[in-house]
Amino acid sequence: MADQTAKPIFEVKFDAAGKAVGKMRNEVTLVARQPFQTTNMLATDEGAFQGGEETAPTPLEYFLTGLVGCLMTQIRVFAKRMKVQIDDLEVTCQAHWSAHKDEVGPYQGRPEGFQINVRVETPEGRARIEELVGAARRGCFVEATLAQANTIEHSIDVVGETSASA
8 A cells, every 4th residue: 555645756736617607507617737737618517307408518427437537547557657458448337326305405415336347458367457457546536536535625705795684
């Protein structure tokens, strides 16, 4: 297991800023700060079920794209560095969430689990591929985020707030 106190090889830092622009559409500007710099805009929307117009993928679709895409990228990057031949690669993920009654809001989301299948076409042996996939899983920032409890801090700015007392 890696030493959690050791100096990092590199850091990954992003800023994301979203703006509501339609019924349920959001436009999110993503700024990569480290280890590369780039800016992209991704839109999200919802289907009619949530009052959206399906003008863009849902946040959960991006989330799963990030999970599968990150693992696939790491498998391919690590294969080159570990000198493991991969002729073809497919990753599938079945994700399950459920909505449960909430004391204040309409519901609260609960993750039920993720089943990821990695299919590799290769002349390498199973042990070598298992070693590669294990290393790639440890290197996948999205899977690493899901695999541990995380601290998520929120701050709230209320613009135009009026006092309830007269």
